[in-house]
Amino acid sequence: MAMAIAEKIGALYTRANKPLRLSRGTTTALIFILPALLLFTTLVILPMAEAASFSFYEWGGYGDVGQFVGLKNYQRMFSHPVFSRALFNNFLIIVVSILVALPLAFLLAVLVADKFKGVSFFRAIFFIPYILADVAAGLIWRFLYDGQYGVVQFVAGLFGFTAPYLLADRDLAMYAVLAVVVWKYFGLHMIIYIAGLQSIPREVLEAARIDGASWWDTLIRVIVPMMGPTIRLTVFFSIIGSLQFFDLIMPLTGGGPQNSTQTLVSYLYNFGIVRLNIGFGSAVGVFLFLVCVVFAFSYRRLLMAKD
Amino acid sequence: MSSLSKFRLALSLSAALLTASAASAQEVVNWVHIEQNPDTVRVFEEIAAGYEALHPDVDIKLQYLENEAYKARLPTMLQSNDAPDIFYSWGGGVLAEQVKGGVLRDISASVDDAWKTSIAPSAFGAFTVDGKIYGVPVRTSLVGFFYNKKLFAQAGIDEASLGTWSGLMAAVDKLEAAGITPMALGGQEGWPQHFYFSYLAIRTAGHEKLNAALAGEGEGFRDPAFVQAFQLLADLSAKNPWQEGWQAATTGDSYAKFGNGEAAMLLQGDWARASTATESASGQGLGDDLGWFAFPQVETGIVDSKETFGGVNGWIFFKDASDAAVDFVRYYSSRENLIKLANEGYQIAPMPGMADELKDTWQKMVAQTIEASAFHQNFYNVMFSEEVNRELLDIVTSVVTGDRTAEEAADALQTAWEFSH
Structure with missing residues (x-):
């Protein structure tokens, strides 16, 4: 292991020490990159650096x-x-997304991945919550949860x-929010899973059937392993989405009652922007x-490297 | 086409361009407001049109922003190229921060005695920081109890008993015994419950102790008078007089609750009268059953307190605002326009003799009460910086839910205030 790392560093070192000689291709590439680089620097890097300095x-x-x-x-x-x-609420959202929303999405995807009569109807129904702003x-959920008139x-x-009154009770409000999170986002993961399921070669499934594998065995031993990259991708989306969770919270609870449903972003908004x-x-x-950068890089390095 | 006619065409085209640019070389005054009432906005537009007719070289542009969005966006707007020239202010702590940040225009030189006395000079005090005037007060409001006459009769409450805090507490008991929700509260936003605390503090501490606390004198908010105000609120909250689910209710929800006749009282500003009708299920509100009484006297507090509570609002100016912007607000705040605003736009100005000019008897009563007041206290929360403001709302809410005792609340408020200084 140590040997391998030393070799790698050595390789980098020799490369770095080579005299800088740009080939024709590199120069062209640089010229093409320049506008994008300028835009990226002025619109992304500089504001981020400025925000960091404000802190x-x-x-x-x-x-x-x-x-x-x-x-x-x-x-x-x-x-x-x-x-x-x-922070804890963000953690809760991640846990619920991974343990509830993703398995639910996977199950439904398996059910509606094959073509049968009315399948597009079901797919649409499950996907509608995600389309909604x-x-x-x-x-809508604020009305549904209303203790007097709500469904x-x-x-x-x-x-x-x-x-x-779910949203008025600080011990229950977060669970009410979590239910909405599952409802809102499982459709997206379901669609990704359907795409993944459809890319599994028919022959493999047929071979499993000929070998006498049960439905359950096929699911656990063939489909799930072959869906590895897709599952890892949806977990990645769930975690990043959970960390940035904000738009739903504001109309639903505004972070209340008594700050019991704040997430990191709503906390930033309420305690940074609103309080000037x-x-x-x-x-x-x-x-x-x-948190997002460290997670994104380490996750992609450790778990998605081969995908 | 001959070259001569080409030349002529070019000439006439450039002449046309020149005149066009001359016509658009108007001075633009950007005016940002947060008014939702279409009647009020119509009066705004009429006033702007009236000014433009007198000054054809000035173009007044109105822009609407929703209340909370306005508060959050204003700092960014003032950094940008399209900073508004004239915008809304509650005075107090945020105004002081804006002055400190150097984003406002000092209009002291333009405010002569004639202008000052045409509006109440004391109201200009709400927009004066370190002896310099930054804004023009054009609106004042009064907080008090709206009540449902029918529900009060049903519970057997004598309206004459509502002059004292103990009378109000007894009325809450009677309403609860009759199975009626005593009070509607929009608890999500925090400021409606802060009205209870603030008015109680006016009755127990008065404006002098508040000013002392804001100046960092004495025990500040740990003063027993403020602890007492928190305690009285805790006593009321212990009776749980609010509708179920009040913590998640918006102000609009509380207007609806009261307007539907599902709660007997609503502590709100005078602006809520129309909303209790428009937000109600029937759209009619309580009609003749709608009553109003002033916040009761606290027997254990200041004897016969003559102070009232409500906001003072005005227009303030961006540092680069032109003289035309100031001149326009001068025109806006003319006696004639302020009376029109009050009668057609429901905004009562802090102007001497306002009550006599009002057509609506209820509005007349509100204006008379403010005129007769010994001291009209601006909203407590806006007296602070935005940060302590929100902290105060959280503290009051925790007293209402019973999570903080009165002493803890007073201590937390003083700590928050000290932290920001």
Whole structure:
């Protein structure tokens, strides 16, 4: 292992020491890259660097950047109970996405991957929640959860009991949000799985059937392993999506009651932008950015390298 | 085409271009407002058109932003090239921050005595920072209890008993005994429950103690008078007088609840009167059953408090705003226009003799109350920076839910205030 790394570094070293001589192709490539590079630098890199620098200041957003405070914003953030709560909520969303939404999507994908009468109807039905704008979906669920007029209350009434005001109860509100998360996003994963399932060669499945494999055995021993790359991709999407979760929260709960449903991004919005505490908000942004980058790179390196 | 006629065509074309650019060389004044009421917006437009008719070289452009969106977007807008010239302000802590950030125009030189006295000079105080005037007060509001006469009769409540806090507490008990929800509350946004705390603090501490706390004097918000205000709110909350699910209810939901006759009281600003009808299921609201009483006196607080509570709003100016922008607001705040705004746009201005000009008897009552007030306190939360403002709302909510005692709440508020200074 150590030997291999040393060799690699050695290779890099010799390459770096070669005199710089651009071939015709490289020069052309550089000229073509230049506009994109300029755009990327001015529109992505510079604003990010600026936001990162704000995180070391106490600044209300008006006028010039305020007072340099070093790491104070980060200290405040890590010692803030609402921040911990938001982090925990993001973790909950990831867990529920992976343990509930993805298996559900996989199961439904297996059911509707084959062509039968009415299959496109079912696919559409399952996919509709994903098409819906997040804000619209949030508002719709706000009505559904309403303790007085909501459908949830109506259904509970049919079974002879009263449902609590889900979104008004800080112990329950997050679970209500999680249910919406599953409902909203399983359709996307289902469509990705269907595409994956359809790319499995027919012969393999036929061979399994001829060998006498049961439906369950085929699923576990043939389909799931062959779907590896697709599953890893959907897990990746779920985690990144969960970390950025915001649009649904705002119309649904706004992070309340009493900050019980804040996520990292809604926390950034409520405690950075709304409270005109741009420096603090930037610190949260930097944290979120680092989490996303570290996750994205390590995940792709470790689990998706061969895909 | 001969070369001569080509030349003529070119000449006339360039002449046309020149005149076109001369016509568009108007001075544009961008005016950002947060008004949702179409009647009020119509009056705004009429005032703008009136000014443009007098000054053809000025073009007033109205832009609407929703309340919360406006607050969040304003700092960015003021950094950009399309910064508005005239925009809405609640005075207080955010105004002070804007002044500190150097984004506002000091209009002290333009505000002469004639202008100052045409509106109430004291109202200009809400837009004065370190002796410099930054805004023009054009609107004031009053917070009080709306109530449902029918539900009160049903519970056997004598309206004369509502002058005192203990009378109000007894009324809550009676309503609950009659199976009626005593109060509607839009708890999600936080500021409606803060009205209870603020008005109680006015009755127990008064504006002098608030100003002392804001100046960092004495015990600040740990003063027993503020602890008492939190305690009275905790006592009321212990009766759980709000509708079920109040924590997730928006202000609009609370207007609907009250307007539908499903809750007996609503502590809100005078602006809510129309909304309790428009938000109700029938669209009619309570009609003749709608009543109003002033926030009760607290027997254990300041004796016979004459202070009232409500907002003071005005127009402030971006640092690069032109003289035309200031001149337009001067025109806007003329007696004639402010009366028109009050009668047709439901915005009462802090103007001497306003009550006499109002046609609607209820609006007249509101204006008279404010005029008779010993001190009209601006909203507590806007007196702070935006950060302490939101912290205060969270603290008040935690008292209402019973998660903080009165002492803890007062301590948390003082800590939050100290932290931001």
